[in-house]
Amino acid sequence: MGKKRSGGGLSPTQQAAKFLGVSVLAGAVLAGIALPAAGALGLAAKGSVEGFDEIPATLKQPPLSQRTTILDNKGGAIATVYSRDRTVVPLKDISPYMQKALVAIEDSRFYEHGAVDMKGILRAINENAQSGGVAQGASTLTQQYVKNVFMEEAGDDPTKLAQATQQTIGRKIRELKYAIQLEDKLGKKRILANYLNITYFGEQAYGVEAASQRYFSKSAKDLTMEQSAMLAGIVQSPSRYDPVNDEAEAVKRRNVVLQRMAETHDISQDEADRAKEKPLGLKISRPQNGCITAVKGAGFFCDYVREVFLTDPVFGKTKEARAKLWNRGGLRVQTTLDPQTQESVQASIKDHVYQTDKVATAATFVEPGTGKILGMGQSKPYGFGKNETQINYSVDRKMSGSNFGxxxxxxxxxxxxxxxxxxxxxxxxxxxxxxxxxxxxxxxxxxxxxxxxxxxxxxxxxxxxxxxxxxxxxxxxxxxxxxxxxxxxxxxxxxxxxxxxxxxxxxxxxxxxxxxxxxxxxxxxxxxxxxxxxxxxxxxxxxxxxxxxxxxxxxxxxxxxxxxxxxxxxxxxxxxxxxxxxxxxxxxxxxxxxxxxxxxxxxxxxxxxxxxxxxxxxxxxxxxxxxxxxxxxxxxxxxxxxxxxxxxxxxxxxxxxxxxxxxxxxxxxxxxxxxxxxxxxxxxxxxxxxKRDRGGDGDQDPGPDRGDGSPGNSGKSPWPGISLPPGVIGGGNGHGGGRR
CATH class of the missing domain: 3.40.710.10 (DD-peptidase/beta-lactamase superfamily)
Structure with a gap:
């Protein structure tokens, strides 16, 4: 075994490249973005120093994906669906402690420097040179926000996501140029608000509001000092500092943030010390996503609404356009579902057909004259478990229904x-x-x-x-x-x-x-x-x-x-x-x-x-x-x-x-x-x-019934190209299913 290298196991060549990358950025700023030719550094042309002026002048900021809430016709929530659990809130609805904690731990000079922190870059160069590796980064909060924008735009596409997060000088330069533009365009407060709404806090929570609800079951505006410190600490590594899976590590990280807040004079040392002694005080709210969480047995109606959205051209000319709009979310979908009808439908189903029965029932109710679907339910619940299903027996196959009705x-x-x-x-x-x-x-x-x-x-x-x-x-x-x-x-x-x-x-x-x-x-x-x-x-x-x-x-x-x-x-x-x-x-x-x-x-x-x-x-x-x-x-x-x-x-x-x-x-x-x-x-x-008085009928007095469904001939269908189940034709009960 060779001697373990510093710099996270990077080879000397990789360490030099990393060091050179930070140096290039520092030199770029000092020279007013007058970057040297690509050939001098052996960099690829595209997205590198030579391509700086080719980068679009304006950063494309895609709308943030958020929760979509599906409501009944009275405004009551049926279900929440999302590709990313996020609720965007303005800065005024985010606790001041949260704002201070994030700035303290991620970019304490945020309000003092421009888009690029020269003091931070020089400090990083010095630290990295002394360590022989990459001990410290130099990205400002604004640059981190730009990186998050790239990641948001990539979505769940693994190729685009890799490109958005790759550790290259080209990406750093793009971040730098857009950071300069955003500082001028948005200002510090707006950048901070955007960052707090876009960044990932672990446990499927994107943005501080979703994170606050996930870990503490409260709004971001009500976060305390120690709660804010914990959330701010998660940002650097959501998996490592996950308080749900490793509370001890999360406590250590929270205390680091509290100490940093004291050092930046956002809180006193006495306040920090007292806060460090407190438990995390988690009050976890588990992710509630998708139609499986629908209330009043409306999971299948919720799924039908989603299918309508994804298939109706009114929401986009192509399947891809509709899916993109749905996944972006942030919608309030007011539906036709009547809570009184839905509750009655589901209660009747539950009374008459059990989930564990050999057979199932499905029921749908609509309003004459409007076509509005007021109730939809079935005895096998929406889900993945035993005696559950995701097949909506009430609708056609194209809407996730049964194959043939x-x-x-x-x-x-x-x-x-x-x-x-x-x-x-x-x-x-x-x-x-x-x-x-x-x-x-x-x-x-x-x-x-x-x-x-x-x-x-x-x-x-x-x-x-x-x-x-x-x-x-x-x-x-x-x-x-x-x-x-x-x-x-x-x-x-x-x-x-x-x-x-x-x-x-x-x-x-x-x-x-x-x-x-x-x-x-x-x-x-x-x-x-x-x-x-x-x-x-x-x-x-x-x-x-x-x-x-x-x-x-x-x-x-x-x-x-x-x-x-x-x-x-x-x-x-x-x-x-x-x-x-x-x-x-x-x-x-x-x-x-x-x-x-x-x-x-x-x-x-x-x-x-x-x-x-x-x-x-x-x-x-x-x-x-x-x-x-x-x-x-x-x-x-x-x-x-x-x-x-x-x-x-x-x-x-x-x-x-x-x-x-x-x-x-x-x-x-x-x-x-x-x-x-x-x-x-x-x-x-x-x-x-x-002319006569005939008593009885099939439902009340079935009388003699052969009930064998057997055909009175070869059983072949008389209609070319049409296959029929046994008993649909012929003698016996050859009436095609027309009993009572």
Whole structure:
């Protein structure tokens, strides 16, 4: 082993280079920045002595990245998100002790020298020459601030960060030139304030306000002498002097700062000595960052807001521009989330479906007429642990939702009914609707080439006691599958596709719905947010509004940013909407949704349960609130028969039995104290119902049920290019998921 070298283990060549670098800077200042040629020192041209005049005259100071606060529609904080935890404060809101402590330990002659401290440089040259290495630096507070600006601009880019911190003469010269410019432009007080707001204090805290909150749970303006000394001491090496991980080392460093404050006459020696005896007095506030910290179970809504920001062109033309704006932060994002609705939604979910259950639930509620999302929750919390997830079951895949959405069962039937009524079908339309029947031989499509049933594919009702003839009102109330298959045969696919488009209904993966008759029985996956928004158009008497989550955004400096607006358009006539409202009121009054009904206000809705009971839905609304509730397995691998959900045993799950009560209880709390407007209901004669008295329905009295979901043929899909899950086609329960 050779003898250990001084200067931190640097070789003589490295030590000489370091010494020469400091000498060059000193000479540069003494000569009025008349630096010698690069060749004389063997320096690289770019960014070196020769390139001094080529450095831009003005330092680009990027906006400091700060916390972004996401608020509900009443101004309450939902969550805080940031790439760097920082809150910028003016100098008047920083304790005088903190200001003095930092200057004392980092640059005690700050108010006496210019941008470059010649006395400090000469002292450093002398110390380094005597030590044979680099024992002391000579950067002023202003130069350190310039270095921090370079680091802030580099962000998390490792290449740019390395360039910003590399120990080269070229970087030192850039710091020097910009320091001179800033001293002239900003003045001492502004530079000190900027430094205190930009520098890193460890433990993810950038700037003195965040550091004060992190270590002492108080504002920077309230820091005491010893607390200020501790924070000032951290700056030199945030990892070494981290008081959380090494309190003893932090105490030593704090006391060094206190002694330096006494030497600079900022405090008396007696004050310093007394302060040195005190404990650090830490009161740690752990970093609270990201949607995982959201209150009221609003983690998934918080995540949806972030996704909106990162994907909507209103916040920037490119993905990179939007991400940069979001990461820079400092925003106050006022959202549409209603705390009363959100609390009610999450409480109802917690009561009915447990986090540890085999299945999950997701619920989303929107305001008819505005598209505002008022509540969004699910039983598997936002997180990374067991029985937690970061997949938002309420939204489409592009917004961090499930891959395909979830098959909706019979909740799709109102879309067909609306399309048929728009085409002139009478609201009293009657069909034979037998218990079981084949799909129509052909169904017209938008292309003009009909879908053809050339495989004998069949559909059946939930139980054998359900056979027609039925008129529309009773068929909707009892969710008669064969009725709606006959209706789509007469209506054709194109009006249904057109209605789906007008209501914003797409598959969870973003694709348009396929032109196949099975969609009317809910064979395709759709998200709860999409369903809630579509049903809101019924509540709004035929006008659909795209969902929105953000009310306003305020950037630093109280600058307002543009936000996405809801786009409202007529999807159907008011007559059609009033007819659907009447039909779906009947579902709750006397049909499959009786367990979901509200007793104190007009309400309407539809149940849906898919084949093998892998999904159950209830989508319902009042004139002023629309909500969709889904229950099932995200992986579509749990059949909800003989299952316990929320502590309640369920022999068979129906849309009206589990999702329905979740919707009901959420609505009760959400609408408590709110107005209760009524629907414009119409009188619908039902001659078929008057002819007979048929008791029972699937939700209340399921009756015989084959429940095997097996196809009555080869099981091949009759629709080219469309793959369907077992049970969607064929005999048995070949209705594509259209149970209750």
């Amino acid at each position: 979830f098959p909706t069962g019979s909740t799709f039937k109102p879309f067909l009914a609306a399309a048929a009524l728009e085409q002139g079908t009478p609201v009293t339309q009657s069909y034979p609707a037998p218990y079981r029947m084949p799909y129509p031989k052909s169904v017209q499509t938008c292309s003009g080439k009909p879908w053809v049933n050339n495989g004998g594919f069949t559909v059946e009702n939930e139980n054998r006691s359900e056979f027609g003839p039925y008129a529309l009102e009773e068929a909707m109330a009892k969710s008669i599958n064969t009725y709606f298959v006959q209706m789509i045969g007469d209506t054709g696919m194109c009006p249904v596709m057109d209605m789906a488009d007008k209501l914003g209904v797409v598959q969870g993966n973003g694709d348009k719905l396929p032109e196949v008759p099975a969609i009317v029985l809910g064979s395709k996956g759709i998200s709860p947010l999409t369903m809630a928004s579509a049903y809101a158009a019924f509540a709004n008497r035929g006008t659909y509004c795209t969902p929105v989550a953000i009310e306003s955004i305020t950037a630093p400096g109280d600058k307002s940013l543009p936000v996405p607006k809801s786009s409202c358009s007529r999807a159907m006539t008011t007559k059609t909407a009033d007819s659907i409202n009447t039909l779906l009121s009947g579902v709750i009054d006397s049909g499959t949704g009786r367990e979901a009904g509200l007793t104190d206000r007009d309400n309407a809705g539809k149940t849906g349960t898919t084949d093998s009971r892998k999904n159950a839905w209830f989508v319902g609304y009042t004139p002023n609130l629309s909500g969709a509730v889904w229950v099932g397995s995200a992986l579509q691998n749990v059949e909800m028969e003989n299952i316990t959900i929320g502590g309640q045993y369920q022999p068979k799950v129906f849309g009206g039995q589990v999702p329905g009560p979740i919707w009901r209880d959420a609505m009760v709390g959400a609408l408590s104290g709110k107005p209760s407007p009524g629907f414009n209901l119409i009188d619908i004669p039902d001659p078929e119902k008057d």
